Amino acid sequence: MRILLRGDAENADLISSLSSLLRMTINRNNEFVSLHEEIEMIEQYVRLVNVRLGDLLHLKLSIASDAVLAEVPRFVLQPIIENAYLHGFARKGGTITIHAHLLADGRLNIVIADSGVGISKERLEKLRADLQGEGEAKERASAGLSGIGLRNVYERLRLIYKEHCSFVIDSELGQGTIITLIIPQQREEE
Structure with missing residues (x-):
């Protein structure tokens, strides 16, 4: 508030974004949040990244009204966005687009x-194998495919939804990467 009162709106906005992101990180009251809340967190994350990049990371949203209140595991999207920034854009600028809607069967797509730069077919296959738990740790390290964030998202979705969810990665060199998640709105234990 003091920074804002001194007329430094830019740094006040930065601190506000950081505070919002930290509150969402610390708040462990609910393992699940609405897609709207998850998107708000992503917007705060992108704002913070853009302080370093100079507004070179662009976020485009196309969220259907029927999907806004859909329930998702907390922090399911942020590791994917971070992965795009770190690997797809090599810490430079680019555009990330998020589309979301409910399918006819009620699952969230x-x-x-x-x-970004995309992924070669060979590296994509290794990444897919790693997500399935089939890749060798040594091979992943030598190929520069840590995939920790993506693997974490994949494993969390599998733990929560079992085989009822879907996590698909498609990519081509020079064409960027597309990750598609299909999440049931009923958790397995329910």
Whole structure:
């Protein structure tokens, strides 16, 4: 508030974004949040990244009204966005587009696409194998495919929804990467 009263709106906005992101990180009251809340957190994250980049990371949203209140595991999208920034854009600028809508069967369909460098077919296959637990740790390290964030998202979705969810990665060199998540609105234990 003091910074804002001194007329430094830019740094006041930065601190506000950081505070919002930290509150969402610390708040462990609910393992699940609405897609709207998850998107708000992503917007705060992108704001913070853009302080470093100079507004080079663009976020485009296309969220259907029927999907706004859909329930998602907390922090399911942020690792995907961070992965695009770190690997797809090599810490430079680009565009990330998030589309979301409910399917006819009530499942939530989320598509995250980036305009990054893409992934070669060989590396994509290794990444897919790693997500399935089939990749060797040594091979992943030598190929530069840590995939910790993506693997975490994949494993969390599998733990919560079992085989009722879907996590698909598609990519081509020079064409960016697309990750499609299909999440039931009923958890397995329910």
